Amino acid sequence: MKAVRIHKPEGLEGIEGLVYEDAPDPQPAIGDALVQVRAASFTPTELTWPLQTDRAGHDRGPRIPAHEGSGVVVELGYGSAGVSVGDEVYGLIDGYRDGWAAEYVAIEARSLAPKPTTVDFVEAAAIPQAGLTSWQALFDHGHLESDQTVVIHGAGGGVGSIGVELARGAGAHVIGTGRAGARERVLELGADDFVDLEQGGWETAVGQVDLVYDAIGGDVLARSAAIVKPGGALVTIMAPLQTERDDIRVVHFVRDPSGAQLRDITRLVDQGKLRPQVGAVYSLTDAREAFMAKSTQHIPGKVVLTP
């Protein structure tokens, strides 16, 4: 099959290392489904994530990026349940396996869910990573409740924009943050307020909150412990945070593929409560340009690749 592979990350965010080339056809193992890919999406920094080995520590050689996508099931591995040949599906793959930037992907069937019927394959591909990361951040780790206030750092990005919609849908008071250019979009997504992080004193503008959900990291993360109410939580998907505060919960986590949670997300999409945010679409042959554009051009939401 044709696929995009990374042999060695080079240049900005490893992007120069991407090559569109022939790759072995994936074989569905026990519990897998083989999916013909219709659309794939990625996270701008994923080429530099430490995923060069499989879970047993063996070097994976050239690997296929894009951990999320949508397509049609064409074959099942031994014992695979929950999906059938011909099903339109989408999902997030375990990052230690080859991803969706290819004509076919072999993925654990339990990581898949039916594609929402109200969106096309391109829009569906933009949902799994951002949807599952934000679901797990807000509800599994953040324990967000309807009468609480949450601030979402990076609210105009791929992950943050779905976070805004999920938090608003849960009835929370939502403050989105980012650069000034994201304000209008974030408010359109349903945030109650927007704070420009490039303005001095943003902590004062945000005030005290029950939950910080951070998708930016660095200085923004470091300064965020101070804005959490006693008993509240700071959940980051960026890096572990050391803080002297012992009256708040601090959680750093990496999202898990989950077909079960993705089914809940499918329902929200089909009820019109969650709109996928697709900022641009590129052909798989132009994957290098797509990664570069997402990393350098402030494209809102997700960038999607189509084989």
Ligand SMILES: NC(=O)c1ccc[n+]([C@@H]2O[C@H](COP(=O)([O-])OP(=O)(O)OC[C@H]3O[C@@H](n4cnc5c(N)ncnc54)[C@H](OP(=O)(O)O)[C@@H]3O)[C@@H](O)[C@H]2O)c1
């Ligand atoms: N732990 C996990 O499981 C997990 C899962 C998914 C993603 N992630 C991480 O989450 C991060 C966000 O992913 P994404 O797909 O949402 O990326 P993205 O689409 O680029 O979103 C990031 C958002 O934050 C904004 N931003 C970044 N730095 C900023 C700053 N200093 N001040 C103000 N705004 C800033 C960006 O604005 P501009 O575009 O204008 O720069 C963009 O709107 C990535 O670093 C990714 O590695 C972690």
